Every structure is written in structure tokens, then in C-alpha cells.
Amino acid sequence: DTEVTQTPKHLVMGMTNKKSLKCEQHMGHRAMYWYKQKAKKPPELMFVYSYEKLSINESVPSRFSPECPNSSLLNLHLHALQPEDSALYLCASSQEFLGGGPGTEAFFGQGTRLTVV
Amino acid sequence: KNEVEQSPQNLTAQEGEFITINCSYSVGISALHWLQQHPGGGIVSLFMLSSGKKKHGRLIATINIQEKHSSLHITASHPRDSAVYICAVKRDTDKLIFGTGTRLQVFP
Numbered sequence: 001d002t003e004v005t006q007t008p009k010h011l012v013m014g015m016t017n018k019k020s021l022k023c024e025q026h027m028g029h030r031a032m033y034w035y036k037q038k039a040k041k042p043p044e045l046m047f048v049y050s051y052e053k054l055s056i057n058e059s060v061p062s063r064f065s066p067e068c069p070n071s072s073l074l075n076l077h078l079h080a081l082q083p084e085d086s087a088l089y090l091c092a093s094s095q096e097f098l099g100g101g102p103g104t105e106a107f108f109g110q111g112t113r114l115t116v117v
Numbered sequence: 118k119n120e121v122e123q124s125p126q127n128l129t130a131q132e133g134e135f136i137t138i139n140c141s142y143s144v145g146i147s148a149l150h151w152l153q154q155h156p157g158g159g160i161v162s163l164f165m166l167s168s169g170k171k172k173h174g175r176l177i178a179t180i181n182i183q184e185k186h187s188s189l190h191i192t193a194s195h196p197r198d199s200a201v202y203i204c205a206v207k208r209d210t211d212k213l214i215f216g217t218g219t220r221l222q223v224f225p
């Protein structure tokens with residue numbers, strides 16, 4: 001199984017709602033990532049979890065709250081979002097984060113297309 | 118200036134044509150990825166390179182570490198190859214630095 005599965009595929013939420021995005025992988029990867037991608041732009045890194053601990057937070061607003069309950073699962077909790085947060089949210093995983101060498105292949109999910117109204 | 122530059126930004130081709138997409142980077146890297154993203158979709162990793170050349174089906178990727186340059190070639194292009202191709206480099210961690218992508222359209 002070389003898949004990263006994201007749910008839901010599409011989400012529409014109001015600015016006062018609380019919702020969560022979910023990401024799952026069963027490849028035994030110990031590094032998991034959240035990216036945000038606006039239309040026609042490359043992905044922007046938001047968070048990195050390594051061995052279930054938050055390694056990188058790229059100065060993301062607190063209305064985005066990541067959680068890694070176990071090594072296979074990564075959540076992104078959303079609260080009080082703004083319309084400008086509408087984007088494709090991509091999850092990825094790789095075997096290690098602090099590999100130090102040529103590194104390992106990254107596997108990406110299909111993304112959740114989020115619309116904030 | 119971006120640390121990873123791709124050219125061209127947009128590319129159209131007729132089915133069957135040979136396609137080349139280029140990636141230049143300005144930092145020391147440990148590896149380079151070529152990724153494919155279909156409209157509205159997730160990202161698929163095509164290649165990860167740290168030296169030389171790799172081939173998978175009609176796709177060939179090369180990298181020249183000294184010149185800080187990589188190319189992705191598609192032979193006998195097909196409309197289903199239409200997608201955005203993204204070059205991304207890795208430094209000392211698995212944090213990726215992305216290029217701005219090349220939008221490819223292949224017409225029948």
C-alpha cells in the first residue's frame with residue numbers, strides 16, 4: 001500500500017464552523033506533512049510531524065491546528081477560518097524527516113479542496 | 118529570485134512530440150524530485166534523483182549536480198500527459214523547496 005488517503009475530498013465551511021481534515025498512511029512512514037496550495041501556485045509547507053512530534057510550524061495562524069494521534073494518522077483542525085484560507089490542502093508522508101542523506105521519496109495525497117464562505 | 122526555477126512556465130505540444138522541461142536551482146541539494154499534478158488533483162511523485170539519469174516508461178529524468186540543473190523528458194507525448202510538472206529539491210532534511218511548475222497541454 002503506497003497510498004496517502006485524505007478525507008474529505010471537498011469541504012465547504014462557514015467562517016464560524018469547526019471542521020477537521022484527515023490524512024492516513026500505512027507505509028510505516030515517520031514523517032508527515034501538511035501543505036497549502038493556492039490556484040496556479042506551488043504547494044506551501046505548513047507543518048511537519050516527525051515521529052508524531054511537531055518539528056516544523058511555518059508560522060501558520062493558530063486557526064489551523066495540527067494533530068498527529070499516531071504514526072499513521074495526521075489531522076488538521078480548522079476553526080474560524082477566513083475566505084482567503086480557501087485552497088487545496090495536501091498531506092504527504094516520507095520515511096524519515098531528518099534523513100541527512102539523499103533523502104526518501106515523498107508520497108502525496110489527493111488533497112482536500114477547502115472553500116470558506 | 119526563487120531558489121528553484123523551471124522553464125518553460127507553459128508548454129503546448131501535439132501528440133507524439135518529444136517534450137523537455139527544465140529545472141535549475143541555486144542551493145546545495147541532497148536530492149531532486151519531479152512531481153506531476155493533474156488539474157484539481159493530488160501530486161504524484163515521478164522521480165527522485167540524486168545523480169545521473171532515471172527512466173520510467175516514456176519519462177526520463179536527468180540531473181547534473183555540478184551545473185545545478187535537471188531535465189524531465191517525455192517521449193511520444195499523449196493528451197493524458199497534460200498536467201503541471203513540478204520540480205522540488207531537498208536540502209538536509211525532507212523539507213521540499215518547490216519550483217513554480219510547468220503547465221503542459223498535449224493536444225491530439
